[in-house]
Amino acid sequence: MSYRYYDPAPVNFTLLGIEPAAGGSLAFFEIGVTTPKNTWSDPGLTILNTNPVQLDSSGRANTNIWLQGSYSVRLLDSSGAVIWTRDVNDGVAAGLVIPTPLPSGQFLSNDGSVLQWSSVLQPPDPTGSDGYYLTASGSSYVLTAPPVIPTPNYSFGDNFTKVGTNLDQWGTQTMPASNSQSASMSFNFPVAYATVPVIQVLIQKPGSIVTEGFTGIIKATPSTTGATVEWNTGIDDTRTGLRLVSPFEFSWRAVGKVAS
Structure with missing residues (x-):
């Protein structure tokens, strides 16, 4: 970082401070030593000044003076004798040195005590990636498509529940009067099965079914499309009351199972 040497046109006086150092000069050195150090006439530090910088008859420098870093400055009279020596710097704290060269793809950081260059972990260009989210790949970041959440494979209604390929169906049927001690009937399932299902039947009528006071027994034989249900009194008796x-x-x- 460059900075200007005091005001743009200071008057430099002789040691007694009673008259300008006419025809004198300003010499610039590395701080604390006699190694000459460059100054420039522009803040971009592209145009070098002579060293020493000549002063005119009013004790003013004949050019702008821009510095970089720290200097020891000597004011010389017209014969080259030293009037005074001053140390100047840019005001940056001692020891704060920016590492060079400036590397591509890195930024200036520190480890708590020392400045250092660190890699820039920059997300990729999101163009064309609407809906994607940022994830770590271990060394950088990548745009990742969100996981596809499968459509829930279940359905249900007043007389069925289906989860995947498992179908549970239920309902009621009426056994017709046979005027005998046994009866049977068949019905179709609302939805056919891929394999023969497990079936359960239960008599809805409480108490006895026949006048002699028997409920009887009931069984069902299923197929993939329906079932045949049989009823009988379960006793060997021919009375009409049965x-x-x-x-x-x-x-x-x-x-049971159904097609997917």
């Missing part, structure tokens, strides 16, 4: 003279209702439930 005949099924009125229909009764039963419930059924089937669980």
Whole structure:
């Protein structure tokens, strides 16, 4: 960083301070030693001044003086004798040195005590990646598509529940009156199965079904498309009071596999 040497046109006086150092000069050195150090006439530090810088008859420098870093400055009279020596710097704290050269793709950081260059971890260009999110790849960042959440594969209704390929169906049917001690009927499932399901049937009518006070027994034989349900009194008796003279209702439930 460059900085100007005092005001643009200071008057430099002789040691007694009673008259300008006419025809004198300003010599610039590395601080504390006699090694000459460059100054410039522009803040961009592209145009070198002579060293020493000549002073005119009013004790003013004949050019702008821009510095970089720290200097020991000597004011000389017209014969080259030293009037005074001063140390100047840019005001930056001692020891704060920016490492050079300036590397591409890095930024200036520190480890708590020493300045150092660190890699720039810059996210990739998001153009064309709407909806993507930023993730770490171990050494940098990448744009990652969000995971595809599968559509829930289930459905349900008043008489079924389906999860994946498992279908649970239920309903009621009516066993017709047969006027005998046994009866049977068949019905179709609302949705057919891929394999023969497990079925359960249950008589809905409480108490007895026939006048002699028997409920009887009921069984079902399923297929992939429906079931055949059979009922009988379960006893060996031919009395007319054991005949099924009125229909009764039963419930059924089937669980099995269906096509996906």
